[in-house]
Amino acid sequence: MVKTLAFTGIIFLAIAGVVAFASNRHRPLEKHADWVKKKIASELNLNESQKTHLESIANELVEKGKAMRSEHESTRKTVFEEVGKEKIDSRIFNEMISKKTDQAKELALLFVKHFDTFHKTLSSEQRTQLVAFMEKHHERKARFCDRSWKK
DSSP states (O other): OHHHHHHHHHHHHHHHHHHHHSSOSSSOHHHHHHHHHHHHHHHHTOOHHHHHHHHHHHHHHHHHHHHHHTTHHHHHHHHHHHHHSSSOOHHHHHHHHHHHHHHHHHHHHHHHHHHHHHHHHSOHHHHHHHHHHHHHHHHHHHTTSOOGGGO
16 A cells, blocks of 8 residues: 555656646747757857758757647646546556657657757867857856765
């Protein structure tokens, strides 16, 4: 009984995490993509060909993200229905987790594929600028995280 309850609690927390954190609540996906494109273009001084390539990558990733977001409400309803039942069906949670994990993996692989093609269009100076930008961004974000546990 205790093991079943613990397992159900873990599954519920995993699903709740996916439902709660899977979307960018601050701005629509298109606006976020536009901001990222402008930031990359200005930081790396992209030429028109590179900007066009970046635009096509962003469009594909946004469409894929929209497809994933369209399922959020049905996932939320399913979770709420299951929690309200007398006995939770672990199979439903496992299927939702598996589906969301597969979608995230698919999106990550698509991103890596596109990043690889975009990276090939960059000059060595632009790659150096990209590394510098990533380091600056990481340092700015790292101040909010306690990374002492990694040492």
